[in-house]
Amino acid sequence: MNDAGPEPERDQERELEALLELSRRGRAKLERLHEVLTTPGHYGTGATPAAVVYRENKLKLLRLLDETGQPRDGRPPVLFVPAPVSRYFIIDLLPGRSFAGYVAAAGFDVYIADFGTPGREDRFADLEYYVEGLVRRCVRTICALTRNEAINVVGYCLGGTLSLLYSALHPETVRRLVLLTTSVDGDVEGGIPWVAHRMGLAGEDYDNPRLVPAAEVKSWFEMLAPGSNSTLGRVSDLWDRLDDAPDRLREVRTMASWVDDVVAAPGRLLAELYRKLGPGANGLMKRTVTVGAQRVDFAEIAMPVLSVSAEKDTIAPAAGVDAVRSIVPHAEILRLPGGHVGIVAGRSAAALWKRTVEFLGGGVSPGET
């Protein structure tokens, strides 16, 4: 006979021990969550000091400043063009983890187009307004400020599409072009337009556009990320994450503050993009795309181009991004491990930052002073 007592009692004790451990772990998670929710952190704004050098409608053109509060004017200017349907600070996420900050630290005079949050009247904004209006005036403003005839442009996601179209229309003002996870082939499976097409959705109404609510834009992104489109799935993910250290959780929170903070989108812009570049129309690959009344001729793009895709990108599938070589044959194609956001601001983003700085620093082209 065992001294520890009868078997059923020992089983009961073991169960109670296990329950106690479960209780402790659950409580520790809640305490960690409380700490993260009540500790100030870097959320919702760019990480690098910046000055606003131009405003138009909701757009703010930011110029990054150095440690002394002065703009860097050593190496040629670089304009970052993020997607207008999300917040700009993904490219300037955290001190020490900022793509734009990294490029600035390499000596470039860095600018970021913060498109802001559209108001109801901005539902009438179309592709021409963004390309020939906001992006073109950002470039003109930078050229005027720095007395350069051409600058570097780095476009991310839909911002890359705007940058590509702009560069074809005004090639003399672009020194080097970087396209990050910018989908070119609208017929490649995956991505929001393709899913909408497969679901038989007509897309937004061009003539009577609405301001597409942020929650709806968010739901489209969630469709592409299995598990993120149910509250239960998200809560379960968060609960698992609460085992991480508070410092790591703060980083997760910074990223979540970008991922979950989408902005409303102008319906007319979305309608035009879907009609012109979406599945079937595929206007970039078929070279039929127009901006306003202008036909876009990609043969005009003679400046060096770097296009970067992400292996696990569900928003802009890598095959659709790499297809840029069909319309810009001299483009350098780089495919990196990671997802749509991870390659720009994740823990493995350093590979992209380093290559971008090398690319932007290469060669001197006409128009550069």
Place this chain on the structure above:
Amino acid sequence: MADDKTTTDPSLIERWLTEQQQWQRTFLTYMDSMVKNDDFLVHLGNALRGSLLAGKAYPTQPPPSASAPETPSDDRLDQILFALRRLEGEVHDLKLTLDELKGERKQVPKKTRPPKPREPQ
């Protein structure tokens, strides 16, 4: 919050009691933050939706009744407002062009200024 430590190993029942007290403390900490910090409620609400989004509430679809139908006059006003926004940009374009012209004018005389005729000696 660290668990209380004692020199002798407490029994299972004692450890359960301690754990209950810790839960009460955790609960009170949450209650305290809810009362003292309005943002905490927003952040906690986000966490209950599985998001660590800071600074604002997790985006949700407004109920259909919340969005008032747009009247034709609202629509026209929005169109006018957006047209004004476009004009704002075009005015900036004009200003940039004027600055360029001024810059060119300043440069041109320097480049094309004829040399002064030499004084007869």
